[in-house]
Amino acid sequence: MNHLIMNPEPPRKAVIYCRVSDRKQDTNGNGLDSQEYRCRQYAEAKGYEVEAIFPDDITGKGDFINRPGMVALLAYLDARPDERFVVIFDDLKRYARDTEFHLRLRRIMYERGAVRECLNYNFEDSPEGLFFETIAAAQGQLEREQNGRQVTQKMRVRVERGYYCFGTILGYRYAKAKDGGKMLVPHEAIAPVMKEALEGFAAGRFQTTSEVARFINGFPETKRRGRYGLSRQMAKNALLNPIYAGYMNVPKWGISMHPGKHEPLISLKTWRKIQDRLAGNAHAPARQDLNHDFPLRGFIACACCGNNLTAAWSKGRNTHYPYYTCQNRHCEMKGKSVRREKIEGEFETLLKSITPAPRVFAMVKSMFIQRWGQMTTLSRQTADEARAEIPAIEAKTGKLVERIMEATNPAVISAYEKQIAALDRRRLFLEDTAKNASPMQGKFDDLYRTACTVLANPHKLWASGRYELQRIVLRMLFTERIAYCRNEGYRTAPISEPLRLVASLRTSPEGVVGRIGLEPMT
Incomplete structure (x- = not known):
């Protein structure tokens, strides 16, 4: 076996390596600064000149290649192949806590002519020294894995008790x-x-x-x-x-x-x-560079072929110009563009034409209130049915658990476990339905106000220029895409049921259904 044979000349230049497992240890415990201070004191006592400090605030999961500070240290040594450095670190556990990587790092530093010195461990160039260093590295790995197991066990217990413990969640x-x-x-x-x-x-x-x-x-x-x-x-x-x-x-x-x-x-x-x-x-996926500039993109179809009109900026001599275009190669209107000002201007005219009169909304509200009451009653019935089904689900689950205890065939046990998982998902759904089936009390006015804001004046919301409001207008007012002809403009717009209801009230002189009624005349 070839042992590590170091040059007896004492090197005079040194670099310091400091490491903590995460940033919290550094910010809360001042870990890196304290390690650097101790290492500088050691270097001063030894007569070394410290040239650089290489800190790490991540664990690297045992692999030094995942630590940017250690990678930078090795690159620093590579950039000065003719100089011999002392690498100083505070504790052997800060060097490496994985036996395999510890031995690799020891070999890599030896190949670069670096001498390792630790404040809490004495490296010896002997068979016994190498043996005890390997044992110390293995002990560090054991402690790291034991700590990881304890943390995992505690986190699992925490989750089973109903507490999330995996970092931040937006909201x-x-x-x-x-x-x-x-x-x-x-x-x-x-x-x-x-x-x-x-x-x-x-x-x-x-x-x-x-x-x-x-x-x-x-x-x-x-x-x-x-x-x-x-x-x-x-x-x-x-x-x-x-x-x-x-x-x-x-x-x-x-x-x-x-x-x-x-x-x-x-x-x-x-x-x-x-x-x-x-x-x-x-x-x-929505295209950010187009949708804000072309809010009708995806909602306007070519009247000739039925394909969506695409939209883009066309480069002119001095600037760019916005256009809507049909790109269907089988369509006779392929490549014939329509200026954005024209197609969106005609759309605003369309919105103005379907804006209902204010006097019809009193009747609309009374109809909505009646429908809200019906939905409330139906929701309560749904909640009662869900509560009644939960005991039956629990009874089935109990029987399946008893069968699993008696079964010996792995395939049968697996089938039972799948059935139990399905029943458990069904139980969760029923519990949630029973809890949230009824509409929220006191929210009718807010919901009605929101809907009527769109129905009462869609053009005002559209003219605001806010992309989110424009998309709400499109989805609330129209059930399908709107066909557009380059020469004739918009075809009949497929308006939504609430707007059709409001429009039907508007067409009646008294604000009610016309005298012909709902059924066709015979």
Whole structure:
């Protein structure tokens, strides 16, 4: 075996390596500064000249290659191949806490002619010294893995008790729990934004995850670090996360839809709608560079071929010009563009033509109140039916558990476990339905006011120029895309049922259904 043979000449130049496992240890415990101070005292006592300090505030999970400070230290040594340095560190555990990486790092430094010196450990160039160094490295790895196991066990118990403990969640903050530790509580400024974004996607107000991200980024309270703010993938992760419905998923621990003690922002029913929309979403990602400039993009179809009109900026001699165009190669209108001012100006005229008279809204409100009462009664019946089904689900689950205890065939046990998981999901859905089935009391006026704001004057909302309001107008007023002919303008617009109802009241002199009635004349 070839042992490490060092040059007996004492090197006079030194570099210091300091490390803490995370930034909190540095900011709260002054860890890096204290290590540097001790190492400088050691270097001064030895007569070394300290040339550089290389700190790390991440663990690297045992691999020194994942630590930027250690990588920079090795690069510093490589840049000075003719000089021999002493590498000083405070404790052997700060050097490496993994046996394999410790031995690799020892070899790498030896190849660079570096001498390692530790304040709490004496390196010896002998078979016994190498042996005890390996044992010390293995002991450090053992302690690291034991600490990791203890942390994991404590976190798992915390999750099973209903407390989330995996970092920050947009829309929540951590507060002190009554029984100790921390728990999620809704963030006063951000939670309403996240609630609106989640419910908006479930209801179809936002068609894509890009629109959700853009909506969230539109509020100063939710701005994140980085150039682009909340990304499309981050918005999708938020839509997938059941934490907003009051549940937690931790697949690596086999925990699925575990109820949490934090306050949910949305109901489980709303969250399931979101998952259904994500699973069946065939929309392409929204293009930020076009949608704000072309709010009608995706809602206007070519009257000749039925394909969507696309939109883009066309480069002229001195500037760019906005156009809508049909790009269907089989359409006779392919490539024949329409100026944005023309097509959007005609759309504003269309909005003005379908704006109802104010006098009809008193009757509309009475009809909405009647419908609200019917929905309330139906919701209560749904809640009662859900409560009645829960005991039957629990009884079936109990019987399946008894069968599992008696079964010996792994395939049979697996089948029973799948049935129990399905019943458990059904039970959670029923409990959520029983809890949130009834409409929120006292919210009718707010909801009615919101709907009537759009129905009463859609042109005013459209003229505001706010992209989110313009999309609301399009989705509330029209059930399908609007066909547009380059020479003739808009065809008959497919308006929504509420607007059709209001329009039918407007056409009657008394504000009621005309004398012909609802049935055709015979």
